Amino acid sequence: MALNNDDLEPKRLFKRRALLLGAAQLAGLGVLANHLHRLQVVDGRRFAPIADTNRFSMQVLAPVRGQIFDRFGRVLAKNVEGFRVTLTPGFGQDVNKSLALLSRIIVLPKDKRAKLALRARRSGPDSPIIIADGLTFEEVAEINLLTPQLPGIQTELSYGRTYPQGNVMGHIVGYIGQVSERALGDDPVLRLPGMRIGKTGIERSQDTRLRGSGGLRKFEVDARGRILRNLEERPANTGADVVLTIDADLQRRVLQRVSNERRASVVALDVRTGEVVALASVPNYNPDDIVSGITEQTWKRMASAAQKPMLNRAVAGIYPPGSTFKMVTAMAGLEAGVISARKRIRCSGQFKLAKQKFRCWKRSGHGSLNLQEALKRSCDVFFYETAHQLGIDKLAAMAKIMGLGQVYDCGIEEQNSGVVPTETWKIGRFNRGWLGGETLLAGIGQGYVLTTPLQLAVMTARIATGRTVVPTLLRRESGEDKPVFADLDVREDFLRQIRKGLDAVVNAPGGTGKNARMAAGAPRVAGKTGTSQVTRRSSQQSQSSLEWKERDHALFVAYAPADNPRYAVAAVVEHGEVGGRIAAPLVRDCLGYILEADAEFAGQMLAAKDQKINSENIEETVAVEKPVRRRGRPRKKRRLQ
Amino acid sequence: MSNLLGAPAALNFTQKILRVHWPLLIVVTALSAIGVMTLYSVAGGSFEPWAERHALRFLVAVGVLLAMALVTPRSWMAVAYPAYVLSVAALCLVPVLGAEALGAKRWIQVGGFSVQPSEFIKVSLVLALARYYQVLPTAKISKPFYVALPLVAIAVPVILTLRQPDLGTAALFAILGLTMMFLAGVSWIYFLGGAGALVAAIPLIWTNLHDYQRRRIEVFLDPEKDPLGAGYHIAQSKIAFGAGGVSGRGFMQGTQSQLDFLPEKHTDFIFTMIGEEWGFVGVVVLLVIFACLLMMLISMSISVQHQFGRLLVSGAGVTVFVYLLINVAMVTGLVPVVGVPLPLVSYGGTSMFTVMTLIGLAMSAHVHARQPMRRDEFSTML
Missing domain, CATH: 3.90.1310.10 (Penicillin-binding protein 2a (Domain 2))
Structure with missing residues (x-):
């Protein structure tokens, strides 16, 4: 094969251009060398003026x-x-x-x-x-x-x-x-x-x-x-x-009170501004110990200790909200029209879905109840029924409106967003379809629902004010506008009905939260108890027979004054067994400290304290809310509803 | 007929090994050795954590290079287009699957490795363009349509890389591709016209730059503007060069560059280390070694009998040159900081393997320089 023109011509052209490129490359390197010469030899003297030992x-x-x-x-x-x-x-x-x-x-x-x-x-x-x-x-x-x-x-x-x-x-x-x-x-x-x-x-x-x-x-x-x-x-x-928005003295009192428990946390908000006035988590640690240099062993022990002192439970501890979530279920039910203030539901002590029985904590049943009574006595069946008719997605939407399932730009980044489950969430997480029974459990704040005390305080503040309260720990700078929270996208008269129920929880006879009541003359408290199950177990076992770490969490959320809310408080006592008995007095005391620290209420609180001394001694036996008892979980394969 | 002209028969293994351009390999080894030595110094007199791995990577890369040299250019030609298509596809996947690092998505995870598809493009673009001009008849080279085709092939990865965003690599693709077109014989008129258009388009480019890119350019034009921020590195680097002087501070004696304030001193700013420890003499020696490498590649490219091989060799040379030029210009404050390593010397597996792969292709072309490859062999598909 002869080399024809077609082969020779590009070769010659290539050679010419390659040589040109080579020359350009050498020129480029020359420019660099010249620049380096100026940098190192000409200007370099400026940088090394006297001797090599002198340095800039x-x-x-x-x-x-x-x-x-x-x-x-x-x-x-x-x-x-x-x-x-x-x-x-x-x-x-x-x-x-x-x-x-x-x-x-x-x-x-x-x-x-x-x-x-x-x-x-x-x-x-x-x-x-x-x-x-x-x-x-x-x-x-x-x-x-x-x-x-x-x-x-x-x-x-x-x-x-x-x-x-x-x-x-x-x-x-x-x-x-x-x-x-x-x-x-x-x-x-x-x-x-x-x-x-x-x-x-x-x-x-x-x-x-x-x-x-x-x-x-x-x-x-x-x-x-x-x-x-x-x-x-x-x-x-x-x-x-x-x-910060925190009052250190108030915080100290609140923390001391919370320290009576082994593991617990409390969050208190000013509902009008979203300012966090106290945020306590037990056990805790002294940051001075850490910055002043602790040994590696101490640090490791602290970081890995079972009681997790480094964990800020108030914002990063996640708990099933239990019955405190019923205000969300109720609100969603009212908005969707599946319940009304007048509608009565009969509680026979259990709710049947297909062949599955979902029990009320009161096994003998509550009888016929309206919304207010259901909240007051924390009836499970009422909210099973409501959640069942609502479906999980409407329930989840309301939970989001109330501030659950999210983190806030509040000044502490170590928050946990918790979980507001939906059908798509479950598929994404477990690759399994949603079961009807799980909606019922969500309706009473069990199952997959997980919240932090901070979120519960926000939820309570939003119910109390009807506004999208957003929490913050950072004090407004002078000149900065007061935050204006938008109204929640719900009907005000529905909110009023919930608030009536929450008021009854604390103040009406037979309410599960009567331990949160403050002394006569002090501002009226409204709230909701919660007891959330930690482990599955047979219904026969009593709380006290269980290991401490298997006992139920005790929760209580509240706001005060009930007629013109100023402060919202949420408390979670891990393994505190019963919300009404353990968490409600904790919230009552914390609210008391907060109101005493507020000039607007200090006088009123002082007057009430004097009266209180007598009534204190009469310990009332309290109608205690017991946790949900059920046998195991709904069978996984069966798709209910 | 071909026998009459004495066209060589296929080479056996020994012949191939004998034809490997060993001087080139020695130069490449020298550069990597300088890298190892400098990395040893950067670590304060320790083979950990960089020097040892750099040496190991180089040894592996030499193995790859030699293996590639034994493969015939004909085989490389067969994989040229598929490789190009695959690497462009991988680049498209970056925004979807990519992991973000330092504000830019450049990497994707494959198995346990993070891969930078833009590195594959450098190799596959060279292959694809070389193949294109191997097959294209001379008469058509400067026809507008046949100029537009390779331009598109270059523009696609350039645009994708710009969006990552990675200005340095995008510029490299563009320069690499255009230089190969130039070597292939595309008419001067296009290049002059293109340069004119580029000057006209500068205001448009400026407005489309990312903030951080614009800041780098602004700081470059006036380093005093932000001496603690982006200008800090350039200022530190310049002081280090000045402190090096003519003969340098000596091995392990660099003081400025050992400052912790100079980042990336084991990667992008390694030249600064060399400049301070070995002075002007040292950097000139390094530049001369690079010049040897580049000139060897030029002479290799001219002696190859087919366009494909010529362009493969050129691709390696142009890549090394552009890397070198941008890196040195960057650390000496001639151009803004764009994050380009010094080939073979800087620590970093990806750039090492890219350069060695390209040299491997060049070596394959060199080993088989006299094996004929007819223009029409692959002409069924452009």
Whole structure:
């Protein structure tokens, strides 16, 4: 085969152009080399003016972290000034020798010295490492005296963080800690040695505000690390302060009361502003212990302990809402027209769906009830019937309107959204179809429904006000408008009927929540009990015969005053057995503290207290709501309804 | 008839091994060795965590390269179009399946690996264009329709990559594709016209850039504008080069670059490390080694007997060159920071394997440089 023109021509053309390309590549490299020549040889002299040992450096200056205050200006998180000593490797010094010399002044055990030497070797010549923090002034003076023998060693001002309120605000304020590799973003401030970042709570959610922004210093240093001259300095901007809605004193009282329980949490909201006035979770921890440096073992023990002290149960603990959810079921029923204020339903003690029996907690039945009575006595059958006619999706829609199944931008990011189940949710989660029986369970706040105490407080506040109350822990800045919450997309007269029922729960004879009643003369409380089952079990077993951790959760939600709501409170006592007996008094007491702290009600509360002393002694036997008893779950294969 | 002209018979294994361009391989090894050495220094005198893995990856990549060199260009031609279609499809999947990292979706997970489809495109685009011009008759090369076809083939991945968004890689595709068209012999007129249109379109491009891209360009034009933010890296990098001076601070003595404030010093900013520790002398040596690599590729490309092979070799050269140019220009503050590694030297498996794969294709073309490949062999499908 002869090479014809068709083959030769492109070859020649290619050769010409390839050579051209080669020339262009060489020219490109030449441009780069020329640029590098200017950068390194011509301008380079400017950067290495005297000797190789003199260096130019840029240093990012750490900003001072903003403080956190409660609503009355009490300090919740502040900085404490201290001294620390740092070592900058890369001055050709013998790190081990310097550390040995330092150990004559400050406590530096041998193993710690070895660790520091290793870190110094790894950190690179220009990034200082912290040798010791929290030095006394005397130690600093002594070290400074020795500076000529200690190249690269510097003493400097440092800021520690402290939380004066300790455990009281631990879960809310959170704490700061070392910047993790993942958190390192664009902000060079985060790469500074000793820089810390908010890990939980307000410290985390408001981190960028609190952090401030770094300054910058360009300077020249000699071989001993002495700064020869500052070329340019731009100071750092201190972080902004953050003011919370919490009243630290009130929070302390509430937390003390909650601490009577082993594991419990309470959330209290101002229903008009959505401000969280108290948020308590037991057990808890002291953030000061964490920032002041705990051992790794202690940390691991705390983080993995069975009672989970690090878990903020008030916003991240998820519980079946139990009967407190009945206000949602009732509201959905009224809106959909499947029940009305007048409609009566007969409770025989059980509800039959296909061949499945769903029992009321009162096995003998409540007889015929209207909505208000059903709420008051927390009848299960009434709400089985309502939920059955509604279907799960309408129920779920109402739960969403009431604020369940979502997290709020409230200042604490460690929230759990809980679960508001729907048919599509179940398919996505379990790849199984929805069963009719599961709608019944959802109707009484059992089954898949899971809520946090914060969500329950929001739900209560929304029922109480008819507005889309949104919770927040951050105090409005002056000049910022008061939040205006939109009306809920429900009928006001339906809300009134629910509120009447909730009032009856506490105040009418035979109400399950009568333990939440405050002393005569004090504001009237309205609320709802809840007892949510933790484990499946046979109906015969009594609560007290069960292991503690298998006992039911006790819940209570309430708002007060009943006629003109100001505060909403939700409480969950884990394994507290019965909402009416355990959680209702807890909520009553917390509401009492809140109202006493509010100037508007303080006088009224004081007057009522005097009267109360007598009535206190008469312990009433209370009609106690018992948990739902049922035999096992509906069979999975069978699709009911 | 072909026997009369002495067209060579198929090569056996030994012949192929003997024909491998070993000097090129030595140059490639030298570059990777510089990478290993620098990574050792970046880690403060430790093979962990980068240097050792870099060396291992290189050894694996050399194996891949040699294996690829043994395959005939004819086989590569057969897979060219399917490879292109598959990699474009994978790129389309990125927005759907992609994992987001640092504000950009570039990766997809396949099994336990994260794969960057844009890396495959570099290889498959070279293959596809080389195949196209192997088959296209010379007379048609500059006909508008036959110019438009490869332009579309280039534009599709460019647009997809721009939307990820990854400006650096998109620019690389465009330059790579257009240079190959240029080498294939497309008329000058198109390139002059295209350049004119590009200048006219600059305002339009500016408005379509992402905020962070625009900020990078603004900061580049005036680094003082944001010395703590995007300009910080450039300023730090420049100080490091200046501190290196003529002869550098010496191995492991780099001080500026060892500052923790300089990010990506093991990947995109590795050249800064070299500049500080080895000075101007060191970077010139490195640039000369790169120049050797590029010139070897140019001379290899000219000596191949068929257009497909010539363009394969060129593809490798152009990719290495563009990477090198953008990376060095970036760390020395000549162009905005776009995030392109220094080929073979920077730590990073993907870029190492892309470059080595392309060189593997080039090597295949070189080994089989004298094996004839007729134009009409694949002409059934363009």
